[in-house]
Amino acid sequence: MNKGLLSVDDALKLLLSEARPVADVEELATLEATGRVLARAQRSTMDVPPMDNSAMDGYAVRVSDLKGKNSLKVSQKIMAGSVGKPLEPGGAARIFTGAPVPQGADAIVMQEHCTVEGDQVVVNKIPKLHEWIRRTGSDIRKGSEILGAGKRLEPQDTGLAASVGLRTLPVYRKVRLGLFFTGDELVMPGEPLAPGRIYNSNRFTLRGLAETFRCEVRDYGIVPDSLEATREVLRRAAGECDLIVTSGGVSVGEADFVKPAVEAEGSLLMWRIAMKPGRPLAFGRVGRAFFIGLPGNPVSSFVTFLVFVRPFLLKTQGSEKTSPTVIAARADFDWPQPDPRREFLRVKWNSQGGLELYPTQDSAVLASTSWADGLVDNPPGHVIRKGDSVKFLPYSELYR
Ligand code: AMP
Ligand code: MG
Numbered sequence: 001m002n003k004g005l006l007s008v009d010d011a012l013k014l015l016l017s018e019a020r021p022v023a024d025v026e027e028l029a030t031l032e033a034t035g036r037v038l039a040r041a042q043r044s045t046m047d048v049p050p051m052d053n054s055a056m057d058g059y060a061v062r063v064s065d066l067k068g069k070n071s072l073k074v075s076q077k078i079m080a081g082s083v084g085k086p087l088e089p090g091g092a093a094r095i096f097t098g099a100p101v102p103q104g105a106d107a108i109v110m111q112e113h114c115t116v117e118g119d120q121v122v123v124n125k126i127p128k129l130h131e132w133i134r135r136t137g138s139d140i141r142k143g144s145e146i147l148g149a150g151k152r153l154e155p156q157d158t159g160l161a162a163s164v165g166l167r168t169l170p171v172y173r174k175v176r177l178g179l180f181f182t183g184d185e186l187v188m189p190g191e192p193l194a195p196g197r198i199y200n201s202n203r204f205t206l207r208g209l210a211e212t213f214r215c216e217v218r219d220y221g222i223v224p225d226s227l228e229a230t231r232e233v234l235r236r237a238a239g240e241c242d243l244i245v246t247s248g249g250v251s252v253g254e255a256d257f258v259k260p261a262v263e264a265e266g267s268l269l270m271w272r273i274a275m276k277p278g279r280p281l282a283f284g285r286v287g288r289a290f291f292i293g294l295p296g297n298p299v300s301s302f303v304t305f306l307v308f309v310r311p312f313l314l315k316t317q318g319s320e321k322t323s324p325t326v327i328a329a330r331a332d333f334d335w336p337q338p339d340p341r342r343e344f345l346r347v348k349w350n351s352q353g354g355l356e357l358y359p360t361q362d363s364a365v366l367a368s369t370s371w372a373d374g375l376v377d378n379p380p381g382h383v384i385r386k387g388d389s390v391k392f393l394p395y396s397e398l399y400r
Contacts, residue, residue, distance in 0.1 A: 007380075008307060008342050014269075015308060016285060018290065022242060024173040033157050035214045036171035042147045044164040047137035052101040056132045059121050060084075060093040060105035061113055063129050063274075070123045074116075078102060092121050101133055108132035132372045140164060151290060152400065153321035172318035178241035178289070179206055180233050182249035182258060183296060184225045198281035201366060202247040202301050206294075209305050210245070212399050213313055225249065230261035238265065238287035245309055248296025258282060258293045266291065268343030274380060276341040277313075277363030278304050280321040290316075298362040303344045303375065304397050307395035326377065330391040333357040335384035342380050347392070348370035355392060375400065 018285065025039040036245075054060065061072060072092035078084035080098035085095055087104035095101070095108060107127035116207035117121040140146060146160055147153070153161075153169070158176035161169055186200040187193060200222055210217045219241055220233050230249070236242045249258035250270070260269040260281065270292070277300040283291030292309055294301040311322040332354035345357040346368040355376065358368040384390060 003117035004272060005272045005279075005341070008273060008275050010283065011271055011273050012308065013282075014312060015292075016315055018283075019315035021315060022175060023173050024138070025170050026173050027168045027169050030158050030161050030169050031168055032151050033169045033171055034155050036155075036169075036174075036275050038147055038149055038151045038153055039170040039172050039318060040389055041149045042161060042166060042169065043104060044140045044142055044144055044146050046140075046164055046165060047142045049134050049136060049138070052136050053109045053134050054095045054097055054101060054132060055101050055134050056108050056110040056120070057096050058108045058112075058132065059229040060087065060095045060108055061123065061127065062089075062105055063107050063127060065090050066123055071120045072123065074119055074121050076102070088368070092123075094121075101347075103186050106130060106133075115133075128354055130139050142155045148320055152319055152321075158399040163172060163324050170371045174216040175243060175313060176218060176241045177210045177313070177318050178218040178220060178244040179203070179210060179246070179254040180220040180223045180224050180237065180244075181206075181247050182225060182230065184255070188222070188268035201295070201298050205298065205302050205366075205369075206245060206247060206305060208363060209302075209309075213310070213317070215313070225255040225257055227257045227261055227264075230257045231265055231400055234261055234265045234286050234291075238289040240369050241289045241307075243313065244286065244289050244291045244303070245332065246291075246293045247301045248294075249294040250282045250295060257393075262286060262291055262293070273304075274305075274341045276339060278307070278341075278344075297363050302366075302369050306375070306393075307344065310398065324393055324397040327392045327397070328389050329376075329396060331357075331376070331384050331388045331390045332386060333384070334386050335378065338381045338383050339378075342378075343378040344348070344393075345376040345378055347376050348373045355390065375380070 026033055073087050074094055075091040076084050077094040078099040079096050082091055083100050084102035093102050094325050109127050111122050113125040145159055180198050181203050184199050187197045189199055214394045223229050223233050224338050249256045262284045266284055271281045272279055284291040294304045300316035314322045346358040350356045358371055377391040377393055
């Protein structure tokens with residue numbers, strides 16, 4: 001069983017032991033930094049909020065003024081963006097959400113708990129000390145870390161950086177990812193499909209993935225099944241890219257030139273991996289570029305990209321987190337045939353909160369990947385019964 005096959009985890013370990021974050025860091029406008037990976041931890045140079053301010057539209061009061069009486073004279077009005085005068089004894093300030101609390105006030109009474117009578121406000125509910133006041137630094141303390149190094153910046157992260165006034169952020173430069181697709185049978189949509197030909201669907205899937213992961217993509221297109229053509233594009237790509245990813249030509253058939261080409265231009269390890277779909281995977285180096293050769297089969301190249309290229313790429317991008325979050329989910333299907341290889345099954349949520357299985361798990365059926373919401377990671381030799389908890393990798397997790 002699994003003779004001569006490498007486990008997914010061992011292959012991943014080998015891959016990740018070679019990956020290094022790109023050395024170059026650029027200082028990018030915070031407004032442009034969403035999706036990029038932060039190169040250095042960021043600390044706040046200020047308290048947030050920077051001053052005590054009102055969490056409500058209402059009246060700023062001094063709680064001790066409300067002992068024995070509940071009517072106060074409204075002596076000023078403070079809008080967000082303006083600063084009021086110190087609160088007079090026995091006085092109240094009309095105040096709006098976000099406006100600074102005037103000196104001397106120690107609570108806000110929400111306007112729903114007040115009645116206005118001429119220039120007086122009647123407080124119908126005595127506030128607790130500091131009620132509805134957002135205290136200085138209660139959200140972020142000056143000097144505290146707000147974003148860790150290696151974090152991929154999501155919209156809320158750049159928002160957070162902006163909230164403490166950071167105009168630029170240090171991020172790793174984009175990874176230059178080269179793609180090419182081997183196979184004399186390949187044509188592009190729009191070209192006539194002569195007998196024996198197929199459309200180059202991998203170009204769309206893999207380029208889409210590379211763009212999803214915010215690479216700077218160099219797409220070298222279709223490369224014919226010849227040693228010279230493969231060597232030539234490898235040389236070119238190696239001079240321009242950090243990582244070269246290809247599809248097809250890594251089996252050991254007569255038309256598989258990836259292995260000899262990478263060996264001639266650099267160095268290569270050929271792996272047969274105990275996974276399904278997947279199996280052949282090539283890992284090597286050409287010049288300064290790394291090389292990962294995926295199988296040609298469309299489902300296999302898609303899955304192996306997510307399982308192997310994704311973490312390698314994330315680490316090269318400087319990302320701290322390279323393994324996707326696995327979600328425990330209920331299988332609403334049976335998978336009765338144990339397979340000695342680790343399987344990645346195409347599944348979809350149903351409306352009962354369980355997972356349905358695409359009826360054919362054949363690795364040539366690309367429709368399964370499009371139908372699915374993600375992959376079940378099924379360990380080698382494991383049978384699934386309806387109702388079992390399984391390890392689910394949603395696309396939404398795999399794509400970040
Ligand atoms: P290979 O690994 O080159 O032997 O290819 C395995 C299978 O995947 C063959 O049936 C190929 O026709 C198919 N294939 C290879 N490259 C692509 C591609 N770019 N798009 C769609 N199918 C492909
Ligand atoms: Mg081929």
